[in-house]
Amino acid sequence: MNNTQPSSVTFFILQGLGSLGEKKMILFVIFLLAYTIILGGNSMIIYLVRTDPKLGSPMYFFLHNLSFVDMVYTTVTIPNMLSGFLTDVKIVSFPGCFLQMYSFIQLGLTDRALLTVMAYDRYVAICNPLRYTTVMTRPVRLLLIVGAWTFGAFFTLPAITMATQRSYCGPNVVRHCWCDPSSLRVLVCGDTQVENMVSLSSAVISLLTTGLLILISYILIVMAIAKMGATQRLKAFTTCVAHLTVVTISYTSAAFVYISYRVGNISPEVRIIVSVLYSILTPFLNPMIYSLRNKELRDAIKRAFCPHTDILPQGCKTLNIMS
Structure with a gap:
């Protein structure tokens, strides 16, 4: 079939987790709670980074953008998925x-690029502390943010552009909670080998590029920390532990998703659940990890929500104990 032929499919039906029956409502409550925490955290x-002058360092600027x-990233998919739990048929236009597919992939890659930028920021702060403020100027920070978004768009466009040019002649049922590239590709009329190669190459190159740059940054950081005294070493390690935890969780969960799609005996429902958990895990944990591991951020929370330190609410007492 000619690849430039107009598609005979004008909409898609998202099957999601319809086979789970009444268990869908349990998942609905779980994912709704998780989404609420993601938005709130x-x-x-x-809010804290934009209003608290003590959080004006480049590290918090990048955290705010992350x-x-x-x-x-989560808003692109979770609300649509939640509405699918409440209806028998979930329809999305061509x-x-x-x-949705472009936004999901592009934002995911932008997220990885921002983690890479934050690793570079920690490298400059620890390995070149005297030059930190002169290197991480506002124009440089803005340039790095624009670069992160451009990186995500660059590696997303080829596969998505090819996908939009193909014909989808039915069935139009997508076995996922959103327009997942792998689930949509099986609906293409004709051979998809080229699209598979382009999509896989873009994903591997983008993930390896960001992962390698983060790894190099932390190797240089470890080499610099090894030359410091005990007090400086502890302080340097403290500034990195939250970011390193987020990076580890992000790339480990991505590896699980990659493996689940290539193991033949895993059911489609399990693949979908693994993919959904991957998409919400890092956004869900980010605020918790940074709030628990970063003293400056905990202090900012106390200043914002517990301004009167003489009579502290129970939540503020808990923050004081954690500090």
């Missing part, structure tokens, strides 16, 4: 499906 970080990306 990341909104809190954005929280924004996490919120949009353009809307590809817009």
